[in-house]
Amino acid sequence: MVKAKVFIFEHYFDGYPKETDLRLVEEELPPIKEGEFLAEAVFLSVDPYMRAYSVRLPLGIPFIGAQVARIIESKNVDFPVGRYVLGNFDWRSHTICDGKALKGHMFTQDPYILPDFGDLPVSLALGILGMPGNTAYFGVTEVLQPKKGDTVVISGAAGAVGNIAGQICKIIGCTVIGIAGSEEKGRWLVDELGFDYFINYKTQNLEEALKKVAPQGIDCYFDNVGGDVSFTIMNQMNRFGKIAVCGAISGYNEQNPKILPLQYTMVFNELKLQGFHVHRWLNRWMDGILQNLEWIKEGKLKYHETVTDGFENMFKAFLGQMKGETVGKPVVKA
């Protein structure tokens, strides 16, 4: 008899999530049936979408999330014991699955066995070699489409998506400016990842700093945050500038009144702005992962994870990401 630990969504979040909004329970799992496998969480992801999508979730269900799990029992030939699987198995320590997306789940992507990452850690399947990596890869190459020589600004630049988006723009040959909320993050972007400039939006005047590092204006903007930061960046964009709207984390936990005034800038500068969701490329999912894997092996892409120990600490990691305490991709080691 296997007991699963599960975080149940207990209360809708009001502002930043509170620990009491989730409840940790134990569930006894039944024996697996023909066609099913039992997987044990090894690494779990925390992501801002969990906060954004929480308003659409019913209460009383396991809280949403993806994980890398090891298959410990199987009656499904496609999911053999010992292999690692990526699944939207939520905040659970153990999951029974029939090889398809969990029934009634918000996310319909089927679980998949991880491709061979060589010597790289399997946790990367939650970051650079998974959803955030693909968001950066497709967001830059398919939506933003910067050209060699363009000046590109990335907000949320030291986060899971932003740091990879910036590195891919460097591979393309752009001048890349990263916006993030601490000196430590900025040093990492410039010294380790090869970003050209870094601006700390918490301590510097963003408008003036942008004028200094991009006197010729901004051609492309990869927007992870929305709000004040985006308002300032978009107002300094060149005519026919392009904007990929990846996310708007500044509005997830607080009201954001800065949306409408941007319409004027959009018109005057004839900007092209496009929102996108990474699930548009589900049919090319492995293309993104394998391209990023190749770039890692060639030394062109680097990665960093912020690892929190212990399934019980899921909430701490979740809140820490939204409060700006994490660098690169946050994951929880079960």
Ligand SMILES: NC(=O)c1ccc[n+]([C@@H]2O[C@H](COP(=O)([O-])OP(=O)(O)OC[C@H]3O[C@@H](n4cnc5c(N)ncnc54)[C@H](OP(=O)(O)O)[C@@H]3O)[C@@H](O)[C@H]2O)c1
């Ligand atoms: N479109 C898609 O398919 C898709 C897929 C994945 C993610 N996303 C979106 O992409 C964005 C980044 O996701 P991620 O996983 O890479 O998260 P992340 O950047 O690792 O974490 C969020 C970061 O945002 C920054 N932040 C928080 N509040 C802010 C504010 N008010 N103003 C400016 N920055 C703020 C914090 O860093 P600082 O220290 O820099 O403040 C924080 O660490 C999110 O908006 C997410 O929803 C979209």
